[in-house]
Amino acid sequence: MENQLIKNNNLPEAFPTDKEAFANELTTLNLGPSHPATHGVFQNILQMDGERIVSGVSTVGYIHRAFEKIAEHRPFYQITPLTDRLNYCSAPINNMGWHMTVEKLLGITVPKRAQYIRVIAMELARIADHLICNSILGLDAGAFSGFLYVFQQREKIYEIYEEICGSRLTTNMGRVGGMERDLSPAAIAKIKLLLVEFPIVWKEFEQLFNRNRIFMDRVIDVGPISKEMAMDYGFTGPNLRAAGIDYDVRVANPYSSYEDFQFDIPVGENGDTYDRFMVRNEEIWQSLRIIQQAIDNLPEGPYHADAPHFYLPEKQDVYTKMEALIYHFKIIMGEIDAPAGEVYHSVEGGNGEVGYYLVSDGGRAPARLHFRRPCFIYYQAYAEMAKGMMLSDAILVLSSLNVIAGELDA
Amino acid sequence: MPFSNEEILHFVQETIGEGLVQSSEPYDLLTVEVHPDALLPLVGALKNHPQYQFTFMTDLCGMHIPEQTGKELGAVYIFHSWTSNTRIRVKTFAPISQPDIPSMTAHFNSANWMERETYDFFGINFTGHPNLVRILNVDDMDYFPLRKEYPLEDQVRRDKVDSMFGR
Numbered sequence: 001m002e003n004q005l006i007k008n009n010n011l012p013e014a015f016p017t018d019k020e021a022f023a024n025e026l027t028t029l030n031l032g033p034s035h036p037a038t039h040g041v042f043q044n045i046l047q048m049d050g051e052r053i054v055s056g057v058s059t060v061g062y063i064h065r066a067f068e069k070i071a072e073h074r075p076f077y078q079i080t081p082l083t084d085r086l087n088y089c090s091a092p093i094n095n096m097g098w099h100m101t102v103e104k105l106l107g108i109t110v111p112k113r114a115q116y117i118r119v120i121a122m123e124l125a126r127i128a129d130h131l132i133c134n135s136i137l138g139l140d141a142g143a144f145s146g147f148l149y150v151f152q153q154r155e156k157i158y159e160i161y162e163e164i165c166g167s168r169l170t171t172n173m174g175r176v177g178g179m180e181r182d183l184s185p186a187a188i189a190k191i192k193l194l195l196v197e198f199p200i201v202w203k204e205f206e207q208l209f210n211r212n213r214i215f216m217d218r219v220i221d222v223g224p225i226s227k228e229m230a231m232d233y234g235f236t237g238p239n240l241r242a243a244g245i246d247y248d249v250r251v252a253n254p255y256s257s258y259e260d261f262q263f264d265i266p267v268g269e270n271g272d273t274y275d276r277f278m279v280r281n282e283e284i285w286q287s288l289r290i291i292q293q294a295i296d297n298l299p300e301g302p303y304h305a306d307a308p309h310f311y312l313p314e315k316q317d318v319y320t321k322m323e324a325l326i327y328h329f330k331i332i333m334g335e336i337d338a339p340a341g342e343v344y345h346s347v348e349g350g351n352g353e354v355g356y357y358l359v360s361d362g363g364r365a366p367a368r369l370h371f372r373r374p375c376f377i378y379y380q381a382y383a384e385m386a387k388g389m390m391l392s393d394a395i396l397v398l399s400s401l402n403v404i405a406g407e408l409d410a
Numbered sequence: 411m412p413f414s415n416e417e418i419l420h421f422v423q424e425t426i427g428e429g430l431v432q433s434s435e436p437y438d439l440l441t442v443e444v445h446p447d448a449l450l451p452l453v454g455a456l457k458n459h460p461q462y463q464f465t466f467m468t469d470l471c472g473m474h475i476p477e478q479t480g481k482e483l484g485a486v487y488i489f490h491s492w493t494s495n496t497r498i499r500v501k502t503f504a505p506i507s508q509p510d511i512p513s514m515t516a517h518f519n520s521a522n523w524m525e526r527e528t529y530d531f532f533g534i535n536f537t538g539h540p541n542l543v544r545i546l547n548v549d550d551m552d553y554f555p556l557r558k559e560y561p562l563e564d565q566v567r568r569d570k571v572d573s574m575f576g577r
Contacts, residue, residue: 061545061546064547070562341436357469368471376523378520380520380522
C-alpha cells in the first residue's frame with residue numbers, strides 16, 4: 001500500500017480516445033466535479049452534440065469517507081455523528097434512523113413522548129431538505145429570489161434544532177433509547193411560531209413557482225421517468241412518488257408512532273421535473289400537518305427509555321451515585337457489549353428509504369454496518385435520463401433529483 | 411397484507427431445493443442463505459411470481475467473515491414486494507480464493523452500482539456484470555479496504571509520509 005498518486009490512465013469509456021468520435025465532432029464536457037450547478041462534488045463526463053447530450057458517464061467517490069469501515073471500530077453512540085454526514089440536509093432523520101436500528105437490535109422500546117419528539121425533529125428535517133431542493137431547482141431555472149426568501153425559514157428550522165440538541169447542520173440529535181433532553185419551552189414556542197409563519201412564506205413561494213409560465217415551460221416534461229424504470233433503478237422517496245408509485249416507508253412500515261398521525265402521500269403522474277417539484281411541495285404541507293398533530297398531542301412522560309446500559313445517566317447522578325458513575329464510564333469508554341444479531345431498519349429520509357443493515361457479533365462495535373443511501377442508488381439512472389436532453393435541462397433534472405454528495409459516497 | 415415467512419420459505423424450497431443452505435428469521439425478517447448457483451433462479455422466480463412480486467431490490471451489502479472457512483465473502487440482498495409489503499433477505503457466500511457470485515444486473519438495473527460498490531470494498535467478482543470497476547475508491551487501488559485484515563489507520567502515527575498534505 002504505497003502512496004497512491006492519481007494517474008490518468010483509467011479514463012472512463014465514453015472519453016473519446018478513438019478517432020471516430022472526433023470525426024463526429026462530439027464535444028466532451030466535464031460537468032463537475034466542482035461546478036456550482038452540481039451542488040456537491042461529483043462529476044458527469046458528457047458527450048455533447050452541440051447543446052444536446054448524447055451520452056454521459058457519472059463518476060462518484062470524491063468525498064468518500066469510509067464510514068462503513070470507521071463504524072466497525074466505534075461504539076454505537078459514536079456512529080451517530082457519522083450518519084449526520086450522509087444526507088447533511090436532513091441529518092436528524094439519519095440520526096433517528098440509526099438510533100431506531102440500535103434500539104431494534106437491543107429490544108428497547110422508546111416512550112411515546114420521545115417518539116413524538118423524534119417525529120417532530122424528522123418532519124422539520126424533511127421540510128428543510130425539500131425546501132433546499134425546491135428552492136435550488138428554482139435557482140437553477142434562473143429564479144434566485146425564491147431561494148433566498150425561503151432560506152430565512154430554513155434558518156428558523158435550524159434554530160429549532162439548536163433548541164432541541166444544540167447544533168445546527170450536523171445535529172447528532174437524540175440518543176440510543178430516546179432523546180438527550182426534553183423539549184424545552186423555548187423549543188415548543190419556536191415550533192409553534194414556525195407553524196404559523198412558515199405556511200405564509202411557503203404559500204408565497206408556491207405562488208411564485210407553481211403556475212409560473214416560465215418555470216412550467218422549463219420543467220414540464222423534462223426528465224420524465226416511468227414507473228417501471230423508477231422501480232428498476234431503485235428509486236425511492238419523492239422521486240419515486242413523482243413517477244406514480246405510492247411507496248412511503250412511513251406508511252408501509254410505520255416507525256416511531258407514525259401510525260398515530262393523519263397525513264397524505266402525494267403522488268405524481270409522469271415523474272418529470274415538475275412532478276418531483278410538486279410532490280416535494282405537497283410533502284412540506286403534509287409534514288407541517290404532522291408537526292401540528294405531534295405538538296398538539298405531545299404525550300406526557302419520560303423522554304427516554306429505561307436502558308441504563310446504553311442511555312447515559314443524569315449528570316448529577318454521576319457525581320453522587322456509584323452505579324451511575326460506573327454506567328457513565330462504561331458507556332463513554334464504549335465498553336458495553338451488544339447482543340449478537342442482524343437487523344435491517346429503514347426510515348423515510350429526505351430522498352427516500354434510508355436503510356441501516358447492522359450485523360452485530362456480540363461485540364462493542366458493529367461487525368458490519370451498511371448504509372442504504374437512496375441517492376447512491378437512484379443517481380445511476382441519471383446518465384440514462386440525461387440522454388438526448390439539452391444541457392440546461394439536465395442541470396434541472398440533477399437538481400430535482402436532489403442528489404446529495406454526502407449521501408452518494410458514504 | 412404481507413405473506414407469511416413460512417409461505418415464502420416453502421416457495422423458496424420448492425424453487426431451488428438443494429440450493430437452499432439454511433434459513434432463519436432474525437427480527438421477523440425471513441433470511442435464506444442460498445448457493446451462488448441458485449441465486450439468480452431464486453430471485454427471478456420471486457420477482458416474476460404473480461402474487462409475491464418481489465420487484466424491488468432494496469439493498470446489497472457485502473460481508474467478510476474470516477472465520478467461515480470456504481465461504482468468507484458474502485453478498486446480502488434485501489428484496490421488497492411493494493404489492494404485499496413483504497421483505498426477504500437473501501445471502502450467498504463464496505470462498506475468498508475465488509469470490510464469484512452471479513450478477514444481479516440480470517434482474518435489476520439498480521444492482522449495477524451496488525455491485526460495483528461491493529466489488530470495490532470486498533473484491534467480490536460479480537460474474538456477468540457489464541462494467542465491474544471501482545466506484546468510490548481510486549481506480550488503481552490494489553486492495554479491498556473493507557476486508558477484515560485491513561485495520562483502520564492509526565491516527566497518531568508519525569511515520570507516514572504523505573506527499574500531498576505533508577503529514
